[in-house]
Amino acid sequence: MAVAEFIPSSSFTKKTNVYSSQFSYVSAQISQKRRFSLRPLPRTHYSQICCSVTSKEVQAPTVVQTDDPKKKPECYGVFCLTYDLKAEEETKSWKKMTTVSVSGAAGMIANHLPFKLASGEVFGPDQPIALRLLGSERSILALEGVAMELEDSLYPLLREVNIGTDPYEVFQDAEWALLIGAKPRGPGMERAGLLDINGQIFAEQGKALNDVASRNVKVIVVGNPCNTNALICLKNAPNIPAKNFHALTRLDENRAKCQLALKAGVFYDKVSNVTIWGNHSTTQVPDFLNAKINGLPVKEVIKDTKWLEEEFTEKVQKRGGVLIQKWGRSSAASTAVSIVDAIRSLVTPTPEGYWFSTGVYTNGNPYGIAEDIVFSMPCRSKGDGDYELVKEVIFDDYLRSRIKKSEDELLAEKRCVAHLTGEGIAVCDLPGDTMLPGEM
Numbered sequence: 001m002a003v004a005e006f007i008p009s010s011s012f013t014k015k016t017n018v019y020s021s022q023f024s025y026v027s028a029q030i031s032q033k034r035r036f037s038l039r040p041l042p043r044t045h046y047s048q049i050c051c052s053v054t055s056k057e058v059q060a061p062t063v064v065q066t067d068d069p070k071k072k073p074e075c076y077g078v079f080c081l082t083y084d085l086k087a088e089e090e091t092k093s094w095k096k097m098t099t100v101s102v103s104g105a106a107g108m109i110a111n112h113l114p115f116k117l118a119s120g121e122v123f124g125p126d127q128p129i130a131l132r133l134l135g136s137e138r139s140i141l142a143l144e145g146v147a148m149e150l151e152d153s154l155y156p157l158l159r160e161v162n163i164g165t166d167p168y169e170v171f172q173d174a175e176w177a178l179l180i181g182a183k184p185r186g187p188g189m190e191r192a193g194l195l196d197i198n199g200q201i202f203a204e205q206g207k208a209l210n211d212v213a214s215r216n217v218k219v220i221v222v223g224n225p226c227n228t229n230a231l232i233c234l235k236n237a238p239n240i241p242a243k244n245f246h247a248l249t250r251l252d253e254n255r256a257k258c259q260l261a262l263k264a265g266v267f268y269d270k271v272s273n274v275t276i277w278g279n280h281s282t283t284q285v286p287d288f289l290n291a292k293i294n295g296l297p298v299k300e301v302i303k304d305t306k307w308l309e310e311e312f313t314e315k316v317q318k319r320g321g322v323l324i325q326k327w328g329r330s331s332a333a334s335t336a337v338s339i340v341d342a343i344r345s346l347v348t349p350t351p352e353g354y355w356f357s358t359g360v361y362t363n364g365n366p367y368g369i370a371e372d373i374v375f376s377m378p379c380r381s382k383g384d385g386d387y388e389l390v391k392e393v394i395f396d397d398y399l400r401s402r403i404k405k406s407e408d409e410l411l412a413e414k415r416c417v418a419h420l421t422g423e424g425i426a427v428c429d430l431p432g433d434t435m436l437p438g439e440m
């Protein structure tokens with residue numbers, strides 16, 4: 001990419017109280033605009049570095065000190081430096097920019113995800129994106145680091161980056177909301193405690209999405225316990241279709257495909273139609289009854305039923321925990337990959353005869369699963385961001401009984417968070433202290 005000429009200018013978006021500067025670059029082939037926004041620093045850091053730059057001439061930044069904490073600086077530090085090239089050529093081939101909000105954007109999964117989003121591998125090479133990154137107060141500096149790395153990556157498709165700690169700002173106009181940020185389960189914390197502490201985060205974020213996001217925003221909840229967090233989130237966002245909310249179970253699907261491929265001695269691209277049923281917990285059910293290897297039912301290829309029912313199932317359920325033992329932390333890169341897979345499955349038409357799984361709201365499902373929970377099920381998409389449930393699946397006693405266990409767990413989780421879904425007083429009678437796949 002050859003740089004032609006820079007003409008900076010800065011801007012302050014009053015509506016969101018977010019400070020911004022714009023970066024745009026135009027060459028004969030490419031036109032791009034970037035906005036990089038920061039929330040104001042505390043008063044002790046209250047300084048304003050402003051730069052005025054004219055074509056081909058960059059002046060030294062001037063630092064403006066202010067004692068008035070209410071007066072917001074127009075820009076902060078390097079983000080005041082705005083490079084605004086003359087838009088001599090407006091490229092006609094770009095699609096309308098899409099806005100993606102990511103929470104927990106300074107965490108481990110987000111070490112990978114925003115870069116994948118910005119690279120074009122998720123929404124396509126002609127889809128410009130605006131990234132809005134939400135962090136906690138504690139992670140705001142790290143978030144700044146993420147934003148700086150995004151800057152330095154010079155992604156042509158990345159037109160705007162905003163960071164902040166207020167979901168009402170960061171979710172503004174979001175068309176995709178990838179909700180990763182959550183608290184980890186601390187030592188001695190009951191699962192009920194985790195449900196409550198993270199549930200409160202997702203209740204607030206649901207309200208924020210309801211108020212400020214696009215009316216058709218697609219939401220993928222990753223932060224655990226993700227199924228029930230997704231339920232809490234959608235219940236707090238009554239103006240957004242419940243169908244738009246997902247809990248990420250794609251990593252579990254990918255893990256199941258890998259194990260089946262290993263056992264059958266085939267490369268994993270030969271394994272398809274693997275459904276994860278139920279909760280993203282150790283009660284999840286990786287479905288080998290409907291899955292296929294080279295287009296054949298798995299049971300015709302892997303005849304070892306004992307392995308399928310016991311070893312395979314448990315391996316998938318506990319894969320996250322084993323990984324933590326090896327790595328000393330939970331899966332981050334493969335989780336980011338699976339978020340990419342999950343989005344791509346919704347924005348790409350599913351090939352005839354195939355499906356993918358995702359945790360979705362049960363509302364008239366054809367499998368007899370309890371309604372009004374978020375349950376992972378087989379889905380197909382026309383590529384418009386929406387999905388339909390797959391009807392052509394079969395059940396046997398084994399599959400039914402396993403699904404029932406996960407369903408019971410999710411119903412119990414739902415009772416445990418009734419205070420966060422507007423359904424009265426919470427009663428926590430969880431059937432045992434089941435674990436998240438990342439816990440041992």
Ligand SMILES: NC(=O)c1ccc[n+]([C@@H]2O[C@H](COP(=O)([O-])OP(=O)(O)OC[C@H]3O[C@@H](n4cnc5c(N)ncnc54)[C@H](O)[C@@H]3O)[C@@H](O)[C@H]2O)c1
Pocket residue numbers: 103104105106107108109110134135136138139180181182183184201221222223224225226247248249250251252280330331332335436438
């Ligand atoms: N569904 C899945 O398949 C799957 C897989 C892996 C991890 N996870 C879950 O994803 C979550 C994040 O994992 P990670 O490895 O990135 O964790 P992490 O601890 O590295 O990062 C989490 C980040 O979220 C931030 N955060 C906390 N509360 C927040 C809030 N209210 N708003 C915005 N940000 C907030 C934290 O400051 C931190 O930077 C965890 O809950 C983890 O269990 C889910």
